Amino acid sequence: MFxxxxxSSPDQESEALQHEMKIKELKEAIGPLSGRSLQFCTDAxxxxxxxxxxWNVNKAKKMLEETLKWRSTYKPExxxxxxxxxEGETGKVYRANxxxxxxxTVLILRPGMQNTKAVENQLRHLVYxxxxxxxxxxxxxxxxxxxxxxxxxxxxxxxxxxxxxDTINILQNHYPERLAVSFLYNPxxxxxxxWKVVKYFLDPKTFQKVxxxxxxxxxxxxxxxxFFDEENLPKEFxxxxxxxxxxxxxxxxxxxxxxxxxxxxxxxxxxxxxxNGLHGxxxxxxxxxxxxxxxx
Numbered sequence: 001m002f003x004x005x006x007x008s009s010p011d012q013e014s015e016a017l018q019h020e021m022k023i024k025e026l027k028e029a030i031g032p033l034s035g036r037s038l039q040f041c042t043d044a045x046x047x048x049x050x051x052x053x054x055w056n057v058n059k060a061k062k063m064l065e066e067t068l069k070w071r072s073t074y075k076p077e078x079x080x081x082x083x084x085x086x087e088g089e090t091g092k093v094y095r096a097n098x099x100x101x102x103x104x105t106v107l108i109l110r111p112g113m114q115n116t117k118a119v120e121n122q123l124r125h126l127v128y129x130x131x132x133x134x135x136x137x138x139x140x141x142x143x144x145x146x147x148x149x150x151x152x153x154x155x156x157x158x159x160x161x162x163x164x165x166d167t168i169n170i171l172q173n174h175y176p177e178r179l180a181v182s183f184l185y186n187p188x189x190x191x192x193x194x195w196k197v198v199k200y201f202l203d204p205k206t207f208q209k210v211x212x213x214x215x216x217x218x219x220x221x222x223x224x225x226x227f228f229d230e231e232n233l234p235k236e237f238x239x240x241x242x243x244x245x246x247x248x249x250x251x252x253x254x255x256x257x258x259x260x261x262x263x264x265x266x267x268x269x270x271x272x273x274x275x276n277g278l279h280g281x282x283x284x285x286x287x288x289x290x291x292x293x294x295x296x
Contacts, residue, residue, distance in 0.1 A: 018055075019047065019050070019055070022050055022055050022057060023043055023046045023047055023050065025057050026046045026049070026050060026057050026060055026061060026064070027041075027046060029057060029058075029061045030061060030064060030065070036071070036077065036265060037068050037071075037072075039265065039266075040068070040071065041064070041068075044142060045064075046060075046064075048142065048176050048177040048178070049063050049064045049067075049176055049177075051176070051177050052176030052177055052205070063173065063176065066173060066174075067173065067174045070170075070173075070174055071174070074127070076127050076128070076131050077131065077261060077265045079124055079127065079128045079131070080258050081128070081251060081254035081255055081257075081258055082255075083124070084121055084124050084125040084128055085251055085254075086115075086116065086121075087115070087116055087118075087121055087122055087124075087125035088125065088247060088250065088251070088254075089115055089247050090110075090113040090114075090115045090247075091108075091110060091113060091245030091247065091250075092109065092110050092111065092113035092114055092115065093107065093108070093109050093110070093125060093126055093129050094107070094108055094129065094245060094250055095107055095108075095129060095132060095133055095136065096108050096147070098229075098232035098233075098241070099138075099232075100145045100180070100181075100227050100228050101226070101227055101228060101229060102141065102180070102227075103138050103140065103141055104137070104138075104141050104143055104144050104145050104180055105133040105134075105136050105137050105141070105144040105145070106144065106145050106146070106147060106228075107129060107130070107133050107144060107145075107146050107147070108146075108147050108148075108149065108234075108243075109146060109147070109148045109149070110148075110149045110151065110152070111148065111150065111153050111157070111158065111159070112149070112150060112151050112152025112153035112154070112157060113152065114157045114159075119159070119160075119163050122159070122163075123163070123166065123167060123170070126167065127170065130144075130171070130175060130178070131261070132254065132257055132261075134175075134178065135257060135260060135261060135264070136257070142177065142178070143177065143178055143179060143180035144178060144179065144180060145179075145180050145181050145182070145183075145227060145228075146179065146181070146182040146183065147183050147185065147228075147234075147237055148182065148183065148184045148185060149185055149186075149236050149237065150184070150185060150186055150187040150188060150191065151186075151236060153187070153188065153191065154188075154190065155190055155194075158194060161194070161197050161198065164194075164198050164201070165198070165201045168198070168201045168202060168206075169201070171206075172202070172203055172206055179206065179209055180209065181209050181211060181227060182209055182210050182211065183211050183213050183224050183227075183237070184210065184211065184212050184213065185213045185224075185236070185237050185238075186213065186214055186215055187212065211223055211224065213237075213238075215238060221238060224237070224238070225238075
């Protein structure tokens, strides 16, 4: 009936203190920052980069510097929904209207619903939704969960390996520790060949977050259900909810979120045509949605 108070052990307190010192060390190593870089580099941000590099300050510094350089040119916080709305017409990537059991933002990806051939715009669309997912994280959360539905996926509508590599590089190098888990639901046998190539681009930490789920594999299904309430989980993922992506309604929500993004980054009312953003395996593979606006 009553929960015991959690008291930190001396070891935990010592580790926390060491981490604080590492964060301070990384701050000093990065040096003075200004503008959006200063806003991006919160203590939580420094911690994510340190965690991604096993608390090695020099490696974390290099990684963060590369991200700041990338953000200064790619400008993910300036992407606006109207620029990439065409990519979202089929609901191939969208923010779900439910959270996982830990309250994390959920992105649903349906690669079989690919509707364009503009690779660069496809990537901008994904970056936009990652930034949007981060923007809508609860205060207590730093990470999001991904659900990938392979219905309709085939070699003919799959992204080129080079594009997959570039996408993975952006996710791993510029959004470290933002992914809690990624469930690949019921991928077809033909996906095996694609996966064998793509998995080599994943670093060990990211690889461990990739979970393959097959409806006829109870263990894999139970792993996924440990992360999601069955009542929220769409039927396409073995749950009970109805997946109903409404592009018009989702677009309205994104336009409103663009205003939140502009405010966060200090653009004020200047929401020009260019951004969104913020700050920022496993069951072994066998043969390898448009939900309406999520609650923020």
